[in-house]
Amino acid sequence: MIDVEICMGSSCYSRGNSKSLEFIETFIKDRNLEDRIRLNGKLCLGSCSDGPNIIINKNLHSGTSPECIIDLIKHYLTAEEAR
Ligand code: FES
Structure with a gap:
């Protein structure tokens, strides 16, 4: 299982992660990867x-x-x- 945690803090979100989130969701759905990729949002990571x-x-x-x-x-x- 691949763990993908995308920063949803306002800076990352406005600088590209809103689009990235859409891309990842579409990628997972189109390829039926729901059982291989776990996608979660994170609050600001401080960087x-x-x-x-x-x-x-x-x-x-x-x-x-x-x-x-x-x-x-x-x-x-x-x-x-x-592996
Ligand atoms: S908003 Fe992503 S690190 Fe702060």
């Missing part, structure tokens, strides 16, 4: 200036864009499959 921030499997990724988040999630999925 707004580095945002938009997202945590995947406890790893913080900063300065993200919707496109790069999908690439990151694909990477984690592939890594999980290789």
Whole structure:
């Protein structure tokens, strides 16, 4: 199970995570990945200036864009499959 925690604090949200949230939800739904990806929102992570921030499997990724988040999630999925 891949844990995706997206910062929903106002800074990250307005700088891209609102769009990223839509992208992730669509990605999960289109590929029926509900049983492989757990998506949760987080309050401000305290590093707004580095945002938009997202945590995947406890790893913080900063300065993200919707496109790069999908690439990151694909990477984690592939890594999980290789295990
Ligand atoms: S709003 Fe995301 S770190 Fe503050």
